[in-house]
Amino acid sequence: MAIIEVRDLGKRYGPKIAVDSVSFEVAEGEIFGILGPNGAGKTTTVECVAGLRVQDRGSVSVLGRAPADVRSAIGVQLQSSELPERMRVSEALSLFSSFYPSPADWSARLGLTSHLKAEFGQLSGGLKQRLSIALALIGSPRVAILDELTTGLDPQARRDTWSVIEEVRAAGVTIVLVTHFMEEAERLRDRVAVFRDGRIAALDTPRPWTRRPCTRPWTTWRPAGRSTTGCRSRSR
Template identity: 65%
Template structure:
């Protein structure tokens, strides 16, 4: 049995369809990511998983439980960090951690969570005095304080500085290694590529793709970008005939820098061509495709649809 099962999930607001048959399953002990453009239905999906919203149709199960019908039992096994949350302004960090810990039979050590999330020196600071990043770290701690078997993290590191973000990533990896299953919603491609075992890309209320980060990257229109400045002029027609070539762009004099989009096979073919013509590749740079490239390829039709709608 999968830890989270979502099938045929549908939801509409005021006649506008937000989810249109979303389906995926999350296996025990994995970090499962959800990516998608703004308004694609990501947060609505996880709110249905958390039991905060009732779907119009479809089925959601968390460890075999219905998040709506079995809400009390689900709250014992599922922790959640919402995209937007608030606490009473006068509540201190210590009081919030102690209060939330009191809701559970076997809570985590909130002192350890505070230390890992850089909140130890903020324990006696009132919530209303915390910075945005400090509030975010507190909500992550509150999501983990119940020792959940499943945790949902919506925009995990929004507002955190780069060091705090990487420290939080390490914490989430430790949480996963302890046996907790993580459902992660994020806009940070580096975060998804670093943390996630598998990713569902939601586009227009449907799952457009579901694969590992590397699997999604492999779907990008081109996996490698190669650029260099040739020591002497090079016939672009020869480059265009090489295997795996998707595009060739050449700069103007005096730089003459060439940018080639293609595959791993393309790199070797270009270097062989240059060697045959005894041309040196100055400032050679080869960059592999990233999750950003795959995401843009998978969701670019949204931009096209919006543009067509605006023009009409």
């Protein structure tokens, strides 16, 4: 059953077309990846799905309704999410919990209990990402939108975050994951929409696209053939 339906989505900023005729569905319980370079329309698309932006044309439905009508069912971690440097982890969790009648406590499952007294500015990149996930899930959403969750993390922190995402899905949350990394898409391996120039260039499971694991960002990717893709260096 489709929990998210996007049909002919279009969005522009002045003369610039950010998203052009994008359509896809996300099944309940799926990890749906959105992959592509900067400026490809990824973040604008998920912001429309989250109800944070209004599309110029087309339609978006979550749980069969307009995103703005089901915001309590959508948890969002945006690429630019930040908290005050002096805010403690416990204070952030308490503040966000106050927004919901029955908040969910993910701090133990996300390994935050020993860091509750730490200030946000003192946290490592990996712990900041774990806190971002905890805040996105605190309202017990049915859909979690995670935008560039592992950008800037070291390889170990990135792998740890992948494990967290898999645990979140195991708890019954449908995940829309925006990423630059083909390796990340392959590891999480449900379906991936490849964005380029505001459109979906390909939509499939990631495994048919990969000849070997690609740890470089999508900015180095080029099509490897008619029906497959690969990871090539800039010099080729």
